[in-house]
Amino acid sequence: MRNANNRPESGTDAEIAEQHRETLRQTPDDLPSLVGLAKIAQKNGLFTEAIRLLRQALRCGGETPELLNSLGVSFVQLGDLENGRRCFQRGIDRYPTAPDCYSSLAYIHFREEKYDDAEQAYLAAVASAEYPLEATYNLATFYREIGKFEAAIAIYRKMLPSFPTDHALRDGLSKALLQSGHWEEGWREYEHRYFVDDVPPVNLQLPIPRWQGELLDGKHLLVLAEQGIGDEIQFASCYHDVIALAKRCSITCDPRLLAILEHSFPAAHVIPVPSTQRRSWCPADATAFDYFVAAGSLPGLLRRNSHTLKGEPYLAIPPGQVEPRREEHSRQQKVVNLRVGISWRGGMSAEQELRRSLAPDVLVGLL
Numbered sequence: 001m002r003n004a005n006n007r008p009e010s011g012t013d014a015e016i017a018e019q020h021r022e023t024l025r026q027t028p029d030d031l032p033s034l035v036g037l038a039k040i041a042q043k044n045g046l047f048t049e050a051i052r053l054l055r056q057a058l059r060c061g062g063e064t065p066e067l068l069n070s071l072g073v074s075f076v077q078l079g080d081l082e083n084g085r086r087c088f089q090r091g092i093d094r095y096p097t098a099p100d101c102y103s104s105l106a107y108i109h110f111r112e113e114k115y116d117d118a119e120q121a122y123l124a125a126v127a128s129a130e131y132p133l134e135a136t137y138n139l140a141t142f143y144r145e146i147g148k149f150e151a152a153i154a155i156y157r158k159m160l161p162s163f164p165t166d167h168a169l170r171d172g173l174s175k176a177l178l179q180s181g182h183w184e185e186g187w188r189e190y191e192h193r194y195f196v197d198d199v200p201p202v203n204l205q206l207p208i209p210r211w212q213g214e215l216l217d218g219k220h221l222l223v224l225a226e227q228g229i230g231d232e233i234q235f236a237s238c239y240h241d242v243i244a245l246a247k248r249c250s251i252t253c254d255p256r257l258l259a260i261l262e263h264s265f266p267a268a269h270v271i272p273v274p275s276t277q278r279r280s281w282c283p284a285d286a287t288a289f290d291y292f293v294a295a296g297s298l299p300g301l302l303r304r305n306s307h308t309l310k311g312e313p314y315l316a317i318p319p320g321q322v323e324p325r326r327e328e329h330s331r332q333q334k335v336v337n338l339r340v341g342i343s344w345r346g347g348m349s350a351e352q353e354l355r356r357s358l359a360p361d362v363l364v365g366l367l
Helices: 013-026 030-042 047-059 063-076 080-096 099-109 115-128 133-145 149-160 167-179 184-195 229-245 254-266 295-302 325-334 350-356 358-364
Strands: 221-222 248-253 269-272 291-294
Touching: 013 030, 030 047, 030 063, 047 063, 063 080, 063 099, 080 099, 099 115, 099 133, 115 133, 133 149, 133 167, 149 167, 167 184, 167 295, 184 295, 221 295, 229 248, 229 254, 229 295, 248 254, 254 269, 269 350
Parallel strands: 221 248, 221 291, 248 269
Antiparallel strands: none
16 A cells, blocks of 8 residues: 555555566665665665665765664674664764664663663653653663663663553563562563563463462462473473472473483473464463463462572483483593583574684683
8 A cells, every 4th residue: 555645655565565566677776675675675684685775865965863873783683783883873973862863872782781871861761752762771771681670770760660561661661570589579660571572482372371379279280381401491490399389281392302301200291392483372271270381480389588588409311311421431430420401592583603612712711
């Protein structure tokens, strides 16, 4: 559909992109179409193409702080921090009230571990924004990620009265609370994670009640795995407790964890569900269950304070997978060796991997 100005108004990305291309065939310097195509390219991870389109828009005289920021973000996504920095700095120099450029420049400082510079840039973004919700949220997230949890919590709390239903804000608050040891409130706020994305991490539309701490005597509970494989392993620390509360307990998991969870929790029925299906997965016979609960909600029900934290092992390696090699190594060394596994890489995106991984040389120094 097109409006009176012959601009794409609705449709799929492919349909809108074709409408933009048709406009550009007739008017090669049409700014809205150049920028529109660039946004679609960014959305699909085609950052080199986005840069080409945005540069063409700049040559056509379409410079705005938003365009400069978008161009810089595309460079950063390709790992070209220097050109990204130039775009953001140009936006700041020419448009002093350009909060997005300040925030983006702050992100580069953060990547480079120049935390004082990052803080000043985030503060400038807040000061220059007419409606500073996003800039203030970015500042709070920055404080949380560098370990200034109380500063982050103070900002989140100050924002909440104005935006009480903003789920991303409450999700950020939950993480700061949990990282600083405020377990009960942190886990309560953590329930807002369901609504941060358009689609929750698990299927909340199952035709059975969600478990919220009711007695499970004689009941069959379904536990739904969520998030990445590391999160599954973390939340599994609650499985022994919840299995003991219910008459029957079924647990979904990433297929890669099936053997270890079956061996570790023999009293439970473990169901492999690929991560690509868990947001819509529903058991074939939902009436067989009395309640369901997402695995990430278990700590909020079972680990509300430090007194309920447990340090005992809860996973066991199935026989035949490790022991033969350990025994052979022990015989060679004539000692009993303790083997420790270290997770040194994490994150499902390039940005997450940067923040959640250790370089091998750092580990060498520690070990």
